[in-house]
Amino acid sequence: MASKRDKLIRLLSKNGEQYISGQELSEQLDISRTAIWKHINELKKDGYEFDSAPKKGYRLTRIPESYNESTIKWGLSTEWLGNVLYFKESIDSTQNMAHDLAKKHAPHGTVVIANEQTLGRGRLERPFESNKGGIWMSVILRPQMAPHQAAQITLFTSVVIAEVLSTLTGLPLKVKWPNDLYINDKKVCGILTEMNGELDSINYLIIGIGININQNENQFSSNLREKATSINIASNLTWNRAEIVQDILTALEKNYEQYMDTGFHTYKQKWASMAYKMNEMITIQTPQKTYSAKLIGIDDNGALLIEHGNETVPLYSGEIIW
Ligand code: BT5
Numbered sequence: 001m002a003s004k005r006d007k008l009i010r011l012l013s014k015n016g017e018q019y020i021s022g023q024e025l026s027e028q029l030d031i032s033r034t035a036i037w038k039h040i041n042e043l044k045k046d047g048y049e050f051d052s053a054p055k056k057g058y059r060l061t062r063i064p065e066s067y068n069e070s071t072i073k074w075g076l077s078t079e080w081l082g083n084v085l086y087f088k089e090s091i092d093s094t095q096n097m098a099h100d101l102a103k104k105h106a107p108h109g110t111v112v113i114a115n116e117q118t119l120g121r122g123r124l125e126r127p128f129e130s131n132k133g134g135i136w137m138s139v140i141l142r143p144q145m146a147p148h149q150a151a152q153i154t155l156f157t158s159v160v161i162a163e164v165l166s167t168l169t170g171l172p173l174k175v176k177w178p179n180d181l182y183i184n185d186k187k188v189c190g191i192l193t194e195m196n197g198e199l200d201s202i203n204y205l206i207i208g209i210g211i212n213i214n215q216n217e218n219q220f221s222s223n224l225r226e227k228a229t230s231i232n233i234a235s236n237l238t239w240n241r242a243e244i245v246q247d248i249l250t251a252l253e254k255n256y257e258q259y260m261d262t263g264f265h266t267y268k269q270k271w272a273s274m275a276y277k278m279n280e281m282i283t284i285q286t287p288q289k290t291y292s293a294k295l296i297g298i299d300d301n302g303a304l305l306i307e308h309g310n311e312t313v314p315l316y317s318g319e320i321i322w
Contacts, residue, residue, distance in 0.1 A: 004029050006070060008039050009048075012060040013074045021057035067115060071242040080109040081139070081253040088112070092119040095194060095208045098138035102196065102204040108142040109253075113245065120210060122190055123179070129224060133215040133232075135241055139252070141205045143260065147197050150205060151302035151316075152259075154179050154193045156267045157207055160255045161189060162274050164247050165211070171234050174276035177295075177304045177320060181211075182276050186229035188212050209248070213239050264300060272297045277320075282306070286318040295320075 007029055012020060022033045029036070040050060040058060049062040063074050069087035076082055084107055091097060091114040098112045113136065120130035130136045143153075155178065162173040162181050165188075174182045181189035192208035212230035220228050231239055259267060272278065275295065282295045284306070293306035293313075303314035 004031055004035075005039055005043070006073075008036070009043070009060070009063075009070050009074065012050075012058060013063075015059065017059065019051070019053060019056035019059045021055075024057070067241045072113065072245050074242070076246045076249060078109075078249050078253045080107075081256075082109065082111045082249045083107075084110040086110075086112045088114040090114065090116045090118060093117050093121055093208075094136055094138040095121065095192065095206055098140050098206045098208075099194070099196075102140045102206065106140050108140065110140040111137060111249065112140075113137045122192055122210075128190060128192075128210055129221060129228075130210060131215055131219050133219060134213050134230070135209065135211040135245060135248075137209045137245065137248075139207045139209070141207065141256070143202060143205060145202060146200065147195060147202055148301065149264075150193055150195050150202065151178070152264045152267070153205060153207065154191050155271055155298060155302050156255070156259055156264065157191050157193070157209065157252070158189075159267050159270045159274065160251050161191075161209065161211070161248060163270070164244075164251045165189075165231065168244065168247060169231055169235050169237075169239075171231065173274065175271055175274045176276045177298065178302070183229055183231075183234045186227055188229050188231065188234070211244075213241055213244065264302075268298055268300065277322075282320050283322050284315065284318050285321045286315075290321070 008025065011025060011028055022036055025036045026033045048060065050058050051061055052058045063071055069085065072087065073085060086097065094112040094114050094117065101110055116132045117130035117136050120128035120136060122128040158175045158179065158181055162175050165171065166173040171183050176182050179191040180187050189211040194206045195202060197203040212228060214232045215230045217225055217233060277295050280295060281292050283290060283292050293308040296307050296312065297305045299305055299314050303316045306313055306315055
């Protein structure tokens with residue numbers, strides 16, 4: 001349930017350049033004009049700025065460069081993705097909270113975001129470093145699709161996020177099968193898709209997205225420093241995470257609808273055009289063996305296509321270790 005303060009911010013931000021009178025705010029929020037005035041003063045202390053004019057009322061002119069539920073929701077123009085959005089300063093893992101919410105019937109499009117995770121995780125329970133400065137987010141989806149299509153969702157998500165980040169920053173984002181984004185040979189983002197369902201249907205999917213944004217090298221542990229990067233390190237600029245989250249949610253919503261309507265084909269092609277080490281020799285590790293092969297793309301199911309000997313072979317699981 002949104003607080004009166006959140007509702008006030010939302011009303012003022014929806015009104016954009018227009019003034020909104022104290023009387024109208026008081027009616028819409030069902031609180032006195034004195035209470036409105038008190039909320040406005042509290043918001044000013046938190047860095048919000050307003051214009052106020054006699055007889056006209058208030059208009060919001062600036063929100064603080066901070067990362068919280070209000071700054072993320074301010075200006076978020078999606079239809080359903082992030083309509084229900086939880087923001088936590090610190091959490092074990094946004095995946096855990098998203099699973100709990102999904103089991104309690106949270107709607108399709110619910111989003112959980114944290115400023116920091118103490119137990120962020122990757123695949124196979126590998127730890128995922130999630131200090132303050134990055135974007136750590138889980139999205140609950142309830143798609144009507146067969147469970148085997150879930151692999152496509154990870155690849156689809158990596159393409160959409162790579163497009164958003166490269167458009168925004170101009171950096172050379174690459175996708176690495178099955179779930180990573182790379183910049184200049186270093187990992188900048190990992191995606192973890194978890195599923196709950198039956199043999200033939202998905203109950204819900206949780207897409208976990210971890211992106212290193214404003215961290216500097218010293219914020220990574222020493223064993224990660226060689227292999228991880230952040231948007232800040234690669235661009236030498238500090239970025240507004242709330243705006244990046246908004247761009248990602250907007251692009252994910254639009255592309256999800258397109259993907260559900262028209263299928264994976266477009267994303268498969270986009271993936272190939274952004275693939276790290278496309279048409280190069282890579283080293284693959286499976287539980288059975290480590291071997292070299294040429295990366296030539298992905299297939300309709302999201303399996304990696306490699307050329308091995310004279311054969312084209314789909315790889316459904318394994319790691320590219322170079
Ligand atoms: C992933 O796993 O890359 C998926 C990461 C998903 C994280 C998100 S954050 C929001 C949500 N909540 C969670 O708890 N998780 C999701 P995997 O492919 O298994 O890669 C894990 C490996 O990446 C580790 O073994 C490290 O080598 C490396 N790594 C750990 N933290 C990293 C970081 N911050 N940046 C780059 N690489 C990292």
